[in-house]
Amino acid sequence: MKTIKMIKIDADKCTGCQSCELVCSAFHAEPKYSINNPRTSRIRVFRDVENHLFFPRFAGPYTDVECLGRNPLVINGKEYPECTLCPASCPTRELFKEPDTGIALKCDMCGEPTPEGGPMCVQWCEKDALTYVEREVSD
Amino acid sequence: MYGWAGQQIRVNLTEGEIVKEETPENLRLEYLGGRGFQSKALFDEVRPGTDPLGPENILLVGASPLVGTLAPAMARWTVSAKSPLTGLIGNGSGSGTFAAQLKYAGYDQIIFHGQSPRPVYLFIDDDRIELRDASHLWGKTTWETQDSIIEELHRDDIGVLCIGPAGENLVRIAKLISDKVSAGGKCGMGAVMGSKNLKAVVARGTKPVNIARPEEFYKAAREAHERVIAAPYCMMLSKEGTIYLPLQEAMKGSATTRNSQAGGLEGWEKLTSDAFEAQYAVRHMACFGCPIACKHCYEVKDGPFATRGGANEYGTLYPFTTKVGSDNLAASLFLTTMCDQLGIDTHSCGGTISFAMEAWERGLLNSEDTDGLDLSWGNTDTMVQLVRKIAYREGFGNILAEGSKGASRQIKGSEVCLVETKGLECSNFFPGEKESKIVALAFATTPIGGSFHRGGYLMLGNHPRIVKALGAEYAKRLGYIGYVKGVGFTGGTDSTAYEGQGLLLALENDMLAVIDSLESCTFLFVEGAFDEHLFARLFSAATGYDMDGDTLIKAGERIFNIEKAFNVREGMRRKDDTLPRRFFGEKTTPRGVIGINEAKFKALIDEYYQARGWDMEGIPTRKKLEELNLGYVAEQIPAA
Numbered sequence: 039m040k041t042i043k044m045i046k047i048d049a050d051k052c053t054g055c056q057s058c059e060l061v062c063s064a065f066h067a068e069p070k071y072s073i074n075n076p077r078t079s080r081i082r083v084f085r086d087v088e089n090h091l092f093f094p095r096f097a098g099p100y101t102d103v104e105c106l107g108r109n110p111l112v113i114n115g116k117e118y119p120e121c122t123l124c125p126a127s128c129p130t131r132e133l134f135k136e137p138d139t140g141i142a143l144k145c146d147m148c149g150e151p152t153p154e155g156g157p158m159c160v161q162w163c164e165k166d167a168l169t170y171v172e173r174e175v176s177d
Numbered sequence: 178m179y180g181w182a183g184q185q186i187r188v189n190l191t192e193g194e195i196v197k198e199e200t201p202e203n204l205r206l207e208y209l210g211g212r213g214f215q216s217k218a219l220f221d222e223v224r225p226g227t228d229p230l231g232p233e234n235i236l237l238v239g240a241s242p243l244v245g246t247l248a249p250a251m252a253r254w255t256v257s258a259k260s261p262l263t264g265l266i267g268n269g270s271g272s273g274t275f276a277a278q279l280k281y282a283g284y285d286q287i288i289f290h291g292q293s294p295r296p297v298y299l300f301i302d303d304d305r306i307e308l309r310d311a312s313h314l315w316g317k318t319t320w321e322t323q324d325s326i327i328e329e330l331h332r333d334d335i336g337v338l339c340i341g342p343a344g345e346n347l348v349r350i351a352k353l354i355s356d357k358v359s360a361g362g363k364c365g366m367g368a369v370m371g372s373k374n375l376k377a378v379v380a381r382g383t384k385p386v387n388i389a390r391p392e393e394f395y396k397a398a399r400e401a402h403e404r405v406i407a408a409p410y411c412m413m414l415s416k417e418g419t420i421y422l423p424l425q426e427a428m429k430g431s432a433t434t435r436n437s438q439a440g441g442l443e444g445w446e447k448l449t450s451d452a453f454e455a456q457y458a459v460r461h462m463a464c465f466g467c468p469i470a471c472k473h474c475y476e477v478k479d480g481p482f483a484t485r486g487g488a489n490e491y492g493t494l495y496p497f498t499t500k501v502g503s504d505n506l507a508a509s510l511f512l513t514t515m516c517d518q519l520g521i522d523t524h525s526c527g528g529t530i531s532f533a534m535e536a537w538e539r540g541l542l543n544s545e546d547t548d549g550l551d552l553s554w555g556n557t558d559t560m561v562q563l564v565r566k567i568a569y570r571e572g573f574g575n576i577l578a579e580g581s582k583g584a585s586r587q588i589k590g591s592e593v594c595l596v597e598t599k600g601l602e603c604s605n606f607f608p609g610e611k612e613s614k615i616v617a618l619a620f621a622t623t624p625i626g627g628s629f630h631r632g633g634y635l636m637l638g639n640h641p642r643i644v645k646a647l648g649a650e651y652a653k654r655l656g657y658i659g660y661v662k663g664v665g666f667t668g669g670t671d672s673t674a675y676e677g678q679g680l681l682l683a684l685e686n687d688m689l690a691v692i693d694s695l696e697s698c699t700f701l702f703v704e705g706a707f708d709e710h711l712f713a714r715l716f717s718a719a720t721g722y723d724m725d726g727d728t729l730i731k732a733g734e735r736i737f738n739i740e741k742a743f744n745v746r747e748g749m750r751r752k753d754d755t756l757p758r759r760f761f762g763e764k765t766t767p768r769g770v771i772g773i774n775e776a777k778f779k780a781l782i783d784e785y786y787q788a789r790g791w792d793m794e795g796i797p798t799r800k801k802l803e804e805l806n807l808g809y810v811a812e813q814i815p816a817a
Contacts, residue, residue, distance in 0.1 A: 053470035055463030056274075057402075060247045063385070064395065071395040073385035074246045075281060085274075087357050087487055088320065090459045090474045132334075137383035164406055164468040165461075 043147045044171045045160060047094050052167035054085045054092035058159035065148060065158045077137045080145040081159050084123065089116050094159075094167060097134040098125030100142040179389035180242030180720030181205055182283045185214075186306060188299060190373050191232060191291030195306050200285045206722060207806065209729075210241030212268060213694035213736040214286050215257035219266055220739050220810065225746045229261035229365075230347055230372040232292035238338065238378060239286025240276040241696035245386040245465075247398040248715045249405050252276060252465035253696040254338065254355065260364035261372075262349045262525070262580045263600040263626045266743040269352060269522075270630075271338075271361025272464035276696060278336030281382025293374035298326070298339075301380045311376040316342060318518040319354040326379055339377035340367045341520025343568040347371050348578040350525035350567075350602075354517055358472070358487020359464070364601060364625055365580070367520050389721030397714040401707065402468060408706030411469050413661055415461070417450035418473040422491040422605075424449050425660035430768040431609030432495065435502040435554055436531035437596045437759065440609040440771055444504025453489055457510060462487060467698065475510050482511035482557075489513065495605050496527020501534060502554030512557075512564060519568035524628075525580060528602025530563055532581035535594040542588060548572040596757045599749070601626025608760050610769030613658045613669045615678040615685075617773050618781055622682070622754045622795075624740045631737070632685030633657060636668040636704050642684060647677050655681050659704075667704065675777045679785030686789075687733035694736055735805040738789075738797050742807070745814045751795045754782060792817035 059076035066080070067073040076082065080097040091113060105128070109120045127134035127142035134143045148157045155161050156170030187196045200214075208217050215237040227233045236258045243251040254276035260267025279287075282301045296311040314322050319341040327333050336355065343351035344367030351367030352360050370376075388394045405411050413421060426432035427445040434441050446452065450473075457477055463470035472488035482505075489510060497509035516523045536542045537552035544551065548566070550559045550573065566574025576584045582600045585591045596603050598620055604627065606612075606620050619633030637643060638656035647655070654671035655678055661667055688709065692699050695716065701707040709726030717723045744753075756773065763772045786793055790801030796817040802810050 050460070053461050053463035055465065055467050055470060057247075057249070057466050057468065060466055064247050064388075064391075067385075067391070069391055071247075071391035072388050074388065075383075075385035076277075077281070077383045078385070087462065088485070090462070090476075090485070092462075162402070162468075165470065 039174050040177055042173045042175055043152060044173065045096065045147070045157060046169045046171050048167050048169070049093045051165045052083065052092040052094055053165055054083055054087075056083050057162045057164075058094060058168060059083065061158045061162045078143065080134065080143045082133060086116075089114055093123060095123060095125045096145040097127060097143045098145070100127045100144065102129065104128055104130045179387045180716070181210065182280050182285050182386070184284050186284050186287045186301070187290070188287065188308070189290045190293040190297070190308075190375060193293070193308055195308070197306070205242070207732060208736060209691065209694035209732055210244075210285060211239050211253070211255040211694045211696045212257065212270070212690065213732065214239055215255060215268065216266065216736055216740045216743070218288060219257055219259065220743045223259050227259055229259045229264065229369060232373075234259050234369060234372070236289040236366070236369050236373060236375070237286055240280050241694060242720050243715060244696045245277040245280035246388065246719055247395065247466070248719070249398070249402045250464060250467035250469065250698040250701055251696055252467060253693075253698065254279070254361065255693060255696065256353055256362050256366045258366055258369040260366075260625070261347070261368045262365040265599060265626070265747055265749060266624050266740050267364030267366060268625060269362035269364060269366050270693060271353065271355050271359045272698070273336065273356035273359030274465050275336030275338045275355040275378075275380060277465050278380040278382050280386055281384055282380050283382065283384050287378065289373055289375060292372065296374050296376050298375065298377035298379060300330070301378070303381070303383055314376045315345060318342065319520050320357050320518050322377055323357055326377060330379070332381065335379050335381040337377055337379050340370045341518060341568065343520040344368055344371035345376070346568065346570045346578070348521065348567060348570065349580045349583060350522050350529060350578070351520050352522040354520055358517055360517060360522070363522055363524065363628065363630070388719050390718045394715065394718035397711065397718055401711055401715060404706050404711070405701055406468050408704065409661070409664070410704040411700060411706050414471040414700055415469045418461075418471045418489065419491040420448070420450045420453055420473070420489055420494055421662065423494070424662060426605070428660045429609050429611035429658065430771070431607045431612040432499050433605050433607040434499050436500065436535040436594065437603065437607055437757070438535065440607040440768060445499070447504045448494060448498055448506055452506060457489070457507065459485075464698065469700065471700065477507045477510055480507060482507040484511045484514045486510060486514040486517060492604065493523045496523045497560065500527045500531045500605070501560060503557055503560075505555070505557050508557035508560070512560060515561070515564050519564065521564065521568060524604045525602045526564060526567065528596060529567070529577050529581045529584065530560060532584065532591070532594050532596065532602075533563075533577060536588055536591040539594065541591050541594070546573060546588075593758075596759070597627050598623075598756060599626035599753055601628060603627035603757065604629065608773050609771050611658055611666070611672045613656060613672050613678070614675050614773070614781065615656055615669070615682055617756060617760065617778065618678055618682050618785060621756050621782070622785060624744050630689070632682050632689050635685045635688060635699070635702055637681060637684055637688065638669055639705075640684060643681055646680055651677060675774070675781045676784065679781055680788045682785055683788040684730075686737045687730045690733035690736040691729050694732070731805070735807060738802065738805055738807060739810060741791070741795070742797055742802070742810045742814050745796050749795075751782070751793065754795055
C-alpha cells in the first residue's frame with residue numbers, strides 16, 4: 039500500500055482571500071517566512087469579482103510546449119478561456135513560474151514530511167475551500 | 178528594506194514627469210504608512226486656501242509596511258487630498274488587491290501633483306512606470322474601465338484603482354473604486370482625481386515584501402489570524418456581514434429615518450441579514466489576506482432592480498433605505514451597484530438625496546426644480562434617476578452634485594434640512610435612546626466631517642489607559658453600544674454617560690490613526706481581537722524597527738494632530754465641531770429619551786479638547802505639538 043496525498047478544492051467555499059498564496063510563498067522562501075509574494079506561490083486563486091467566481095489552482099505539471107486546448111469554458115453563464123482553470127506551468131503564461139528566473143513551480147504538499155495539520159495553504163484556509171486528504175492505494 | 182517597499186512615486190501630471198524617491202526613514206518611523214504619510218504630505222505641501230479642484234492640490238494613494246504580508250486583513254489603500262466637499266483634510270479608504278499590487282511593484286505611495294492636459298492613467302509594472310493615454314476610457318464606468326484596461330494590457334494580474342463618470346464630472350461626492358466593488362474616497366476624492374484628468378492607477382508587481390525577522394513574524398501573524406477567527410465579533414461579521422446592523426439599530430432606536438428626522442426604522446425586518454440571505458445573497462468575498470470575508474455578494478435576478486454586485490454593506494444599505502424612507506432591499510442593491518459603477522460615495526449620495534427629499538416635503542422644492550421628478554420619501558424610481566443625474570451633472574443633478582451643503586446654497590430656505598458636519602453628510606447617526614454619547618462626539622469632532630471613521634465605535638472602554646484614568650466600574654459604562662443577535666447589548670453599558678467619553682474618543686482617534694496608517698481593517702479592533710501590542714509585534718518583526726504599543730499610539734496621536742492642524746490652518750475652530758441642529762435637545766418619545774443635551778455636550782467638547790491637549794477653541798497647543806515632534810507645525814497655525 040502507498041499513501042496518495044491530495045488537496046481537495048471546494049471552489050464554492052472560496053472567498054478569494056488569497057491567504058493560501060501568501061503562506062505558500064512565505065513557507066517556501068529561503069529563509070523560511072522571509073518574504074511574502076503571491077508570484078512565487080504554488081497555489082493561485084483565479085478571481086472574477088463581478089461574477090462572484092473564486093477558484094484556487096495548484097501548480098501542476100510543467101510543460102515545455104503549449105497545448106492545443108483552446109476550448110471555451112462556460113461558468114455561471116460567462117465564457118472563460120480554458121487556461122483559466124489550468125494548473126500547468128506552460129510557455130504561454132507567467133503563472134507558476136518564479137518571476138526572476140522563470141523556473142517552474144510545483145506544489146510539493148509542503149515537502150516531506152507534510153507539515154502537521156496538513157499543507158500550509160490548508161492550515162490557513164478558514165473556509166474549508168481546501169482540505170487535505172490522504173488515500174491508501176495498492177502498489 | 179523590510180516591511181515597507183522603500184520607494185515612493187511622485188508624478189507631476191502637468192509636465193508628465195515621474196520621479197522615484199526613497200521613502201524617508203523619519204517619515205516611516207513617525208508616520209508609519211498610508212494615512213499617516215498622506216496627512217503629513219498634505220500639511221507640508223498644500224498651502225492654506227488652495228482650491229481642492231485646482232492643480233495646486235495633491236492627491237495621494239498609498240499602502241503600509243504590513244500590506245501584502247501574511248498578517249491578516251492588511252489590505253487597504255488610503256487616498257487623501259484636500260477635500261472639495263469640506264474644504265478641509267479629506268481622505269477615504271478602500272480594499273481589494275490594489276494596495277498589495279502597489280507594494281509588490283515596489284512602492285509605498287504615489288503622490289500626484291498638477292493637472293494633466295489630457296486624460297491619462299498611470300501604469301506601474303514593477304520598475305516601469307508610465308502615464309498612458311486614457312481618452313478612450315474617459316466617460317466609461319468603473320467596471321468598463323477595469324475591463325478595458327485588462328483587455329488593453331492583456332493582463333488580469335493587476336490592481337486597478339479608478340474613477341467613474343462622477344469623478345470626471347467633478348461631482349463633489351465622487352469616490353474611487355478598486356476591483357469593481359471596493360470603494361474608497363469619502364469627501365470627494367474621486368472629484369480631485371477627475372480634476373487632475375487622472376482616470377486610473379494600475380499596478381502590477383512581482384517583487385516580494387521582505388520580512389526582517391521571519392520566524393517571529395510568522396508566529397505573530399499566525400496568532401493574529403487565530404485571534405481573528407476566535408473573536409465573536411469577527412465571526413459574526415463573517416456570517417452576517419455589516420448588515421447585522423439593521424437589527425442592532427432597531428434594538429437601539431438609533432437608525433436614521435427620513436433624513437434623520439426620526440430614529441425609528443420602519444420595515445427594518447425587510448432589511449436584515451436574514452432577509453438578505455434568503456433573497457439575494459450569492460456568496461461571501463474576502464479582502465486580500467482576510468479570514469473574515471464580510472463582503473456579502475448579491476444578485477437580484479429579475480424585476481426592475483435586477484443587478485449584481487460585490488457587497489451589501491450597512492454603509493450602502495441605509496443610505497438607500499431608511500435614510501430616504503424606503504424599505505426596498507432590491508432597490509438599494511441596484512443603487513449600490515450604480516454608485517460603484519458611476520463612482521459616487523453611497524453615504525454622501527443617500528445623504529444628499531434625503532436632504533432634497535426633506536426639502537421637497539417642506540415645499541422648498543417643486544417639480545419644476547426637479548426636472549419633473551417626484552421626491553416623495555421612498556420613491557425608488559426617482560432615486561435611480563437622481564443618481565444618474567448626479568453622476569452626469571444633468572438638470573437637478575447638477576445641484577445635488579455639489580453635495581448637500583453646496584446644494585443648500587442653491588435651494589432657498591433648505592439649510593434646515595442639512596444633516597452634515599463640516600460639509601460631509603453624516604453617515605448613519607441618530608441620537609437614539611441607546612446610542613452612546615461617544616458617537617455624537619465623534620461625528621461632531623472628526624476632522625474629515627460627519628463620520629465616525631476617526632473613533633466612536635472601537636469599544637475600548639476596558640482599555641488599561643481608560644480603566645486607569647476612570648476606574649474599571651465607570652469605564653465600563655463608556656463607549657459604543659452594540660447589539661448582537663443571541664447575545665444582547667455589548668460594549669458600553671450607559672447611553673446617558675457624557676463624562677469620560679472625551680478621554681475615550683481621544684484614545685480611539687489615535688488607535689484608528691495607527692490602524693489606517695498600517696492599512697489594517699478596523700473590524701479586527703472592535704471588541705479587541707487585535708490590540709496595539711499585537712500590532713506592535715507584527716510591525717516590529719516585519720520592519721525590523723522595534724516599536725511597542727505605546728509608541729505606535731504616540732505615532733497615531735501625531736498623525737491625528739497634524740490632520741487637526743491642517744484644518745485649523747484652513748480656519749476651522751470650535752464652532753465647526755458641532756452636530757446638525759436637529760440632534761440637540763432631549764425629547765421623551767415612545768422609544769425613550771432621544772437627543773443630545775446641549776449643555777452636557779458643550780462640557781464634553783471641553784473635556785475632549787483637554788484630553789487632546791488642545792485649547793478651548795480646538796487648536797493644538799505648542800506644548801502638545803512639540804511633545805509630538807511637531808514643533809514646525811506650531812509655526813504655521815495660530816497660537817493656542
